[in-house]
Amino acid sequence: MIDAVIVGAGPAGTCCAKKLAEAGFSVKVYEKRAEIGAPKRCGEGLSEASQNFVGKIPERCIAQRMKGARLYAPNGRYLDAILTEGGFILERKVFDKWLAEEAIKAGASVQANTFVSGLLKDSKGYYTGVKGEFMGNEFEEKARVVICATGAESPIRTQVLGVYSKVNLVDSCIQYEMTNVDMVPDMIHIYLSNILAPRGYVWVFPKGEHRANVGLGIVPQEKKPGAYMEEFFKEHPEISKGSIIEVNAGCVPVGGLVKDMVTNGFVLCGEAANHVNPIHGGGIKEAVISGQMAADVIGECLKKNDVSKTALSKYNDDWWELRGNHLKRVEKLRETLEKLSDQDLNDLVDALKPEDIIEFARGAKLSILAKVLMRKPRLVGIAMHLL
Amino acid sequence: MTWIININKCMRCGGCVSVCPTAALELRDNVIRDEKLCKLCGLCDQACPVDAIKVNKP
């Protein structure tokens, strides 16, 4: 019997594994994909400040450094927000493998191409391990605690805790990795428009001089993201002239943060618990943080030999205090922004100063944002809502 | 049949799995559905980014 078994070798799973292994526990991570990190399901954007959690990111994981964001209003006008600390566009395929290597160096074991098909449960109702399949062979792995770091795509979270993503709280996304496109390479490009991307946005994340992740996310509906992308391409020949070298799809949760993420012998972390920033849909940093926080509490519980729901629920408390309450406010802000018409968005981009945007994306200082909105008569209603 | 997946369109992105309220779906090499659990609610059809699932509600 090992101490902990982790389902999924994304950032949440491997960062959790690393911390547990460093604390001296025996940990195994199972990943169903044949190659960790591939295919990517991500725009690959990450703030430099995330290194405070994940550690110094090696150069080989970084495709492009960013100094800020260019935010386009529906009318085409834009605003450059230069960050004091910049950001990266990663190579997720390399980054996720690096994180796995870090966990392995700390003493964890990681195995790709291994599908977890079910969980083991004892007579007292504690989860006690997993059933899996590797190269056609079935096996069982007993563990004192099971960590579900599967991302949003697994039924395990639904079976155990009833957690799933409400359809109106995901952004349905399509992304093309393209070469031979033209854009300013050291900025991420965000296009706001209810016509081009209802509720969501179009993103161009450069990965070098002429290569970029070009993606679009929308509230799920009959008209699919690919059809919206065609319309974006018509208006942007500098992008559509490029070639598509990879296609990615996915649904990213932009709400529905989970209140209760534990039960006896079982913990959810990362995107499996919908830990994603509800405004921009970034989930890497949140996955890293929640994986690490889960590891801290699980470590304490293993030491005391108590992995009951009551003992593990310290992770609920810690996570909500450090991240949940903040992300909840960001979700409120997204709900407000959703109500903006294209004319409002034009006014907003005109009214904002670059510094405002940075606070804005962080979901901080909403009262300052409200004051900015007050400068434009059309936006007063929204400002009132924020105050 | 009232739940149909076009495996030539499917991107294996797992979006459908993430929104299924009954844990009827699972993503392995392909999306597989447990007929006994599926309520034919159509949420997977709505969420799919590439229109690979068609659910005709009963």
Ligand SMILES: Cc1cc2nc3c(=O)[nH]c(=O)nc-3n(C[C@H](O)[C@H](O)[C@H](O)COP(=O)(O)OP(=O)(O)OC[C@H]3O[C@@H](n4cnc5c(N)ncnc54)[C@H](O)[C@@H]3O)c2cc1C
């Ligand atoms: C189109 C799109 C663009 C995005 N862009 C960004 C971005 O630019 N920046 C950002 O920060 N975030 C972005 N995100 C979100 C981000 O990719 C995720 O939130 C992040 O990867 C979550 O990390 P995780 O470790 O929780 O889950 P994941 O990275 O999804 O890892 C979970 C792993 O578990 C494995 N798994 C699942 N079930 C099983 C099983 N039964 N057995 C074994 N293994 C299993 C999966 O194969 C997967 O590898 C984007 C998402 C989408 C869809």
Ligand code: SF4
């Ligand atoms: S129709 Fe509803 S219950 Fe059936 S697989 Fe799709 S989301 Fe799940």
Ligand code: SF4
């Ligand atoms: S959401 Fe659509 S493309 Fe993605 S796995 Fe499901 S059926 Fe396939």
